Amino acid sequence: MNDRALQDEVIRALADAPYRASAEWRSRRLADAGQVERFARFLARHFYHERIVHFFKYSRALARVTARWPVAVLRQPGFDALLATAVLGDRATARAVARLVMAYVAGEEVPYHGDLLRYQEAMMVVEAGPRVWSDTGHGDDRPAVAPPELVEGTTLLELEYDLPTVLPQLLQPWTTPPDAPRRKTRLLVARSRHGRVAVARASDAIVRWCASPTARARWTTWHARPVFVPATSRLRCAT
């Protein structure tokens, strides 16, 4: 095993709690187990702090009336319990953390709260998963008219309220929470190979196509359409 592969082992041990507990990792005796565990827990709290701040920003804005701040879950027993099985960047872990946040901030302060939580959960879950860090070929820079491609993890959200009309307002100053029109709305949430999350309104054609990913219908790719939420998920690597 070369040094780069050894470094990957250390990174995996810090990111992947079950692997960290495995005989395979422990038998390597590469580092003090107690220190690795403490640093891994520190990293996990930091990792999900950044994601909760980013993806649950609308719940954070609503905390002005709910007094329930999404990041508070990071100091609650439910999150501590999750640390024993957490795998940073894994979709199941992202969903489990998002569910902790949803359970904590849920309420009826606004009628569209349920939709809002599902939307934020979808963003956080879709962002999870392996990503490409270095471009050796073509990826996000494909031509605007390139054929559509169904990316793993793409989610179709069926909402009762037209959330896109209210999301920007939630982040502006307000005294009473803004209203959202009650109108069936379908949103497609997907991410690029580099982990950038984008959201678009889903037309019937897109819904049909998503249900049949082998189809190659000649309609404009949703990649090329304006995205109504600047939902980039380039999360900072803190120093």
Place this chain on the structure above:
Amino acid sequence: MMVGAFYNPHLGAELAAASTIDHLAMADPPAAGDRHWPAIKQRYTLLLHDYLGQLSEPLDDRAIERARSLAGLYDSPWVAEHFQCLHTEDGTYNLNYVFPPLYTEEFLARFVANANALKARLDQPLVMENIPGFFDVRASQMPEPIWLRRFFDATGTGFLLDLPHVWLEAHYRGLAPQAWLAEFPLEHVVEVHVAGVEQDRDLEGPWIAPTAPSDAMLDFMVHALTRCPGAKAVTFDAFSPSLTADVLFASVDRIRAAL
């Protein structure tokens, strides 16, 4: 000696009006809707301190173009990158937090080659920041300061000395910070980072925090600067939505007063 801080967009109004700060380090590009950005750009010397990648692998054209573009936008006197390797080669695992490489011959060769390649594509000098290790990995072949010295000798890049990182490593090794610092190649230092530390519950010890530097940290900074003849800037290293204007300005004032 320039004394500055990081650009924290939520403090944009205060920073745009401030007169006691010489430079701002830019951790993120300015947001499209940042109404303070034009004033910030006009008012300050800006230092590119974005996350470009990890030099254990070659930076691709896209990352290099991003670095060139941001350095041009900021008119940055130098470009900073970190001694870090935080995601696996296949992209499956990502720590999303600075993490040092193994201090081995293989990693030294990788970082030297990739830093030289990046340097050749930039119009500004490249500086590299040290990253703290909370624990030692037994596969490392040499102490971090030796590895860094060999890197700087081989590349001619500048050293962005993060003092709290050195202080923390000394703490967790049971060494005096001044003694551990003396091992580092300080003649290459171009910029120094100073910050506060706080107790962390998970680590059961101190770690970097968006808080003011202590008197002890400022004394450590003064001590370090007497050994860094090429240092041109000291930056209060705090970038967080929880950072308050009071802490930022008071920290910069205390750093300036200590110099």
